[in-house]
Amino acid sequence: MALATPNTNHQFEEKAASDIMQPVGLNIKFHAWMGLLTLVLMACLYAYYTQLRDGLSVTGLRDYVNWGMYIANFVFFVAASLIGMLISGVLGLLGFQWIKPIARIAEIIAVAFAAVAGLVIVSDMGRPDRLPFVFLYGRVQSPILWDVTVVTTYLVLSLMLYYVPLLPDLAIGKTRMNQSHGWLAKIYDILSLNWKHYPEQYNILHKAVRILLILIVPTAFAIHTVTSWLFAVNPRAGWDSTIFGPYFLTGAFVAGCAALIIAMYFFRSNYKLHRYITPEHFDKMGKLLVLTSIIYLYFNINEFLVPGYKLKEADAIHLHELFSGHYAPLFWGTQILGLILPLILLLFKPMRKPLPVLIISFFVLAGAWAKRYIIVVPTMEHPYLPKQYVPDEWMLYQPTLTETAITVGSIVLVLMIITILAKLFPVIPIWEIEEKPNQTSNQTNETS
Template identity: 55%
Template sequence: MENEYKKDREKLMSLTRELMPQEFGRVGVIWVTVLLIVLGSGLMAYIHQLSKGLIITDMRDYSSWGIYISNFVFFVAISLVGSLISAILKLTYAGWRTPLTRIAEVIAVSAIAFAGLTIIVDMGRPDRIINLFIHGRIQSPIIWDVLVVATYLVISTLLLFLPLIPDIALCRESGINSKFWNMKIFKWLAMNWKGKKSQFFIVNKSIKILAILIIPVALGIHTVTSWLFATTFRSGWDSTNFGAYFVSGAFMLGAGAVIAAMFMIRRQYKMEKYITDGHFDKMGKLLVLLSLVYLYFNINEYLVPAYKMKHGEAAHLNSLFTGHYAPMFWSVQFFGMILPILVLIFKKGRKPLPSFIISIMVIVGSWFKRFLIVTPTLLHPFVPIQNVPESWKSYNPSWEEWLIAASTLAGACLIMTLFIRIFPIIPIWETAEGNGIKVESHDEK
């Protein structure tokens, strides 16, 4: 009995050594440098925007929302992956998800944090943000969004942090890089973790409660975000399907994001043992399912109004199907949704490299899909656009806008990268448990 316990502790320690965060390689250093450069130049562009006002963007009275808003929707969408992997797959007892939970949760936390920042970037008067709290009107969908996004951020952070506590303790215990791990912050973050049975009981129970809680909140954040559009009269937005349409698109994007992150982490840190081909196979299947659901909602959103071609909707739909936005619209529909289904439905397509390429297509496609939801609608208002400068009739984001949007994406990537540098990205104790190693400590000091 005592012997078995010792064996388990040894196994746990060797697993810890294997999964300890690793220093950046050459690629890692280049990656972080590029991210820092993009982030820095975006910050400069934002300072420029703060001093001049939104005039430096290409948004004007008709295209009054632009890529800041579509970028915000993209961030909210991608953050839904946290609830997909750590809640839905947990509650359906999909044991294979263990090595992916932390990847998904760190994507969720960094994305939702930058969703909040992006919405501030879009404000004409960011200096008055306090008004949201002192004069907030609960009748406004923006306030619903503030409330539900903040709630989601809290629950996601807890879902990231709670399973991390035992791992931080294990990292400290391992003795590797002890100078780093002995820093006060980690001692504090490990919260006096001893690995007692009672402690594991609390952590497991809390994770389960949070996993259940996060599902309605996740549906909430993206449904409410869709209502920022669906509560208006605008053609293309005036839809009762919008909540479900947005949520399904978000899950598709989230699954794509996890595949892309899985591939890069596995390659960079040689994690083939933990992130296996089987994971790509299963995530590929999941992505096919989610893309099919999204396809269904796309048919609803575009085919049904197109069948009727109401006067107000016709100009908007024609601009998407055959007009100015047709090349973007059809590329996004094909490369971002149809092709993933066609490729990932075959076993060979679900190998790591092809599914990585497809996941990148899904991510890029999803970003432009949100552009196509926001901009063409605004350029086709009920009252025809007349007597304004020619440039106001179209929307071509300025370089400042591109830079600021890119820097928010870079910022989210940087948070994820730094997280992986500091913490073990594959959950140690959960993996050990999955391998039949007892993780509870007998040490009752």
Template identity: 40%
Template sequence: MDELVKRHEREDLENKSPSPSDRTKLLGYRDRLERVALEPLAKTGKGFYLVVAVLGAIVLWGLYAYSRQLSSGLAVTGMGNPEARSKVVWGFYIVNFVFFIGISHAGTLISAILRVTNARWRTPVTRMAEFITVVALIIGGSAVIIDMGRPDRVLNMILYGRFQSPLIWDFLAITTYLTGSCIYLFVPLVPDLALVRDRLGSKLSGPRRALYRILSINWHGLPHQWRRLGVALTVMMIVIIPVAVSVHTVVSWIFAMTLRPGWNSTVFGPYFVAGAIFSGTATLIILMVILRKVYHLEEFLTERHFINLGYILAAFCIIMLYFNLQETLVPAYKMADEEPHWFHDIMGGRYSFWYWFYIFGGMLAPALIVLIPRTRKIAGIVLASVLVVIAMWLERYLIVVGTLTIPQTPYEQVSYTPTWVEWSIMAGLFALFSLIVVVFTKLVPVVAVWEMVEQHAEEAGHASVPSVSVGGREPAAAR
């Protein structure tokens, strides 16, 4: 209803010509936005090099650990320890694989779903969300390769791939999603790349200038270009949603397609998808608050954006609580087979601390922080997000390692203790994730400038700036 009223108001405004003062206000906004968005690309401070050096060092350390693993095999990991007894077959790597693939859902939800539903506040956050998606998918994919006993035979997946295996579904889903996400990141980036080319062209070094010239694929903001952009964006934002849902469903099927107690569950698909969006949103909030501070985006990333994302987070806290109830109560009521081991381990046994932290710290507390008006501030929401990210990582750990330590045959207790190699590689993966994001923020504007200008104009009731409407209609300026 509100939407309709607003639309009418907007149409009314469109009929009037904007007053001169409005126009200057609008141009002022645009100038400020462009300045803030392009500043990181033009100027680079010491802080950036310091961050890159630190992250790079961690990545190199992780690479060293991986080289050790390559030469000695997975025997250097906790999975190869005698106390794991060949029973805990997956450890930190697969935990991180699931975790990062989960994080990658930030992009889809925030960007595609909010774009489809035409949520206006989304514009400043879409770009970051799309970054996270692409980078997290790359990191998640590498985690699987790191986990392989024979990384030299990775091509066998293509040469001998069997469509019956959930791993092949995963391989296909993730590569599709990665391709789609790259396109979905790139398409709305084109006008901004052209902006960089036009505004900063003279200030940049030769290779960088060439880079922007090539990447902006001859964009000049012509009417037919806007039209094509609109069509491409509409197609991509609709296509990417089912692809994203399929990705995490298929990841969950790696586990759910087995007969193991704790994995043998029919709710795993939606449970994983919800968890993925949950952790993705939290990661996005954390990244947003950092970039806001570092790149002075306070005017454009306001408390409203954090609160809106916080509401999504809170909603998913509740959805996740519901899924956990479902996932726990149904088997716990029946206590079939080896299930009692699992419930003993998580409710009162060796994983109980982490499990209850996950429930209270990762879902109840964040929901309360967001829902209580007094704590519903940027700091509170960021705290909630940090809790969520930690808790979701732990949840992945409990699902992967916790389940694998349930005895299936009458054997002695097994345990899994990650070694320095696994810790180092995990640190390397997180550092690589941050490093790519940091470098990315130096290459392209961290907010979608043209979308924000367009949205600002719409909100102010102007149609005088180039804009693109969803659905491939001609932009207002070209009409």
């Protein structure tokens, strides 16, 4: 009879709960970081106030280029949010156990980016007071109505996928709060919904999570497919493509993987979670980034090879602008530094260790944002109708300081949401980390 096993398992549970709950709570570093973000956000909100007061004339948007940095940022945010579905939905439903310590981090990223994506669209509107008209008078034929609907649905499902698996940890955490965090213990008590760790509760929890995972997979596919249709239903050169749906999806997985790797490294280092987020997790995420990048590279080749082969007049102008014209430095920098070079480096195992893969992920994420900018802006600078009798500044798009500040403000909001969720609640699911030792213990006892 293996009498020592239950005691060892209990020690593991105590150690895991203590380690994961230790960073929870508001400390001086949190206040300093949030204070800095708040100051930056206030400056960005003033920029938005200026835009609201004076109109979109304070931006670089004009009659020809009426989609610019804002829409590129929106597409990027939607893309990054899909990491929650990829990790929890696809890999979770396939039964990969290694994702357990990082699944909640992926959901935090999904919630933050999806929540702010809607606000980014509002920043692109000259009359945000007319936003309710989209719901009141929206036409079913319009991809814009589909986009608003599916983004909202994805946000709700992501919130539920974050909150429902959090219930057991809330019950664990409320008993570990000291007197200085009494208010947080009350929040945990309310949000835990009287969770008592009964087997029946866990059965319901597993079924509920599985249903949510099944629902979020088609929703996530729809969210970026519909976003791609906002471009693809237009006959403009550079957008008139039938592959934009899968092309946007694979690009989203690349951006999401890079964002998750960066978050993993931060939480592992700053929250002292080396025992739970291991080099093996970075290695596997690096391999996942390689896989998604290969597929994304395939779609990138298709995006330019087919129109380049046919070389219609409008396509020729567009491709020339990208390959050797005004946008060539940004285009080639994005393709080489943001996709091809990271893909090659990550094929080697030393490059998939925590620090190297972190640096590579920064380049991939920056390239992902720049790629959305390249998709949006150059196409709009070359309409079919000739540009006549308009000022020179109307012909080319140049983001203004106000526009840039508002874009930075949306990124700050994402960081604030991630920071708040990560400091109020454990970033690693305690009860799921303990499941494996519990199963091992049960198997050992049965064998004994």
